Amino acid sequence: MTGGDRAPGVEAADDRIVAGRAADGDATAFAVLVRRYTPMMRAYARRLLNGTADVDDVVQEAFVTAWEQLPGLEDPGKVKSWLMRITSRKAIDRTRAARPYSALDAVELPAAERSAPPRQAEARAGIAALRAALQELPQLQRECWVMREIGGSSYDEIADELQISRSTVRGLLARARKDIIVRMEQWR
Template sequence: MTAPPLTADALSSAADGLLAERASDGDSKAFEVLARRYAPAMRGYARRITGSFADADDAVQESLLQAWTKLGDLSEPNAVRGWMMRITANASINLVRRRKSTTSIDAVEDPADPAPTPETAALTATGMTALTAALARLPEEQRHCWVLKEMGNQSYEEIARTLGITSDSVRGRLSRARATLLKEMEAWQ
């Protein structure tokens, strides 16, 4: 009735909840599987918030470290994906703010996409390119709210906590961001 011990490879198809439980008990192999499963989404999200892959990688690393440390606080192990994405948003926003305090505003890298490679150019429709450009033109405070809400699926309350503002401010910024994006979108179609 025995089988060989589980390897990280064998754990790779395990459910999120099981991996989260094991990782919170100190199973680093289970945590690696989770990291592998969600790191690309975390990196894409962090890059959208920070504006560069270099910063995104720092944010993802910081987020994974925090996730490992705080996994015991996660009350619903099955919800680990959303929880990791929220940690990623927090770490990314904090990184942007730290950069701000050491760099002049003008020197901060614009979060617009880098020049499209042939690959991305083929992949991006006109509308998407235009949306990216419109997002880049939004005031940063609005863009962060919009990305956290529409791309991160976070609630008003979570965004408020992450940004250190009130839910009403989140609502207001989102409302302005949405109106601006829609207005610009009228010109694309």
């Protein structure tokens, strides 16, 4: 079989199979993971970073790390959350190295082509309000909220990543959620 013959099967395979093959050194399978998860990783990194200039670098670094560490992944079926954790670590490392705080960049969500202009304007205004609410949060609260609500990280994963206790994560998330609810009340 040639690489071109295998690609359609690999493209349609589930994460466990694709990640397993990539862990065995199959570059075609790894390319499928790159295509499959780059948009999500970019969106996640964009929310964690202060600007968009570093987003592509962080995602690229995350994939380099993933390629190197993929053979050690215990459950190939969890490759998505594993990639998101790597992306989170790379983005947080970049933020810590650059400045003592992180800010969120513009969130761009494309509206469906059939959406009416008023709905698009309302959605953009809601996103802008959420961005502003997140900007007002202290850095650790913002990082915890983004990792939990956008990245889907568990409390333990957040605690490990930010090097704080699980109870601190719970408290930070509770305060962040309360503050966001208050600030977003008009958007309910």
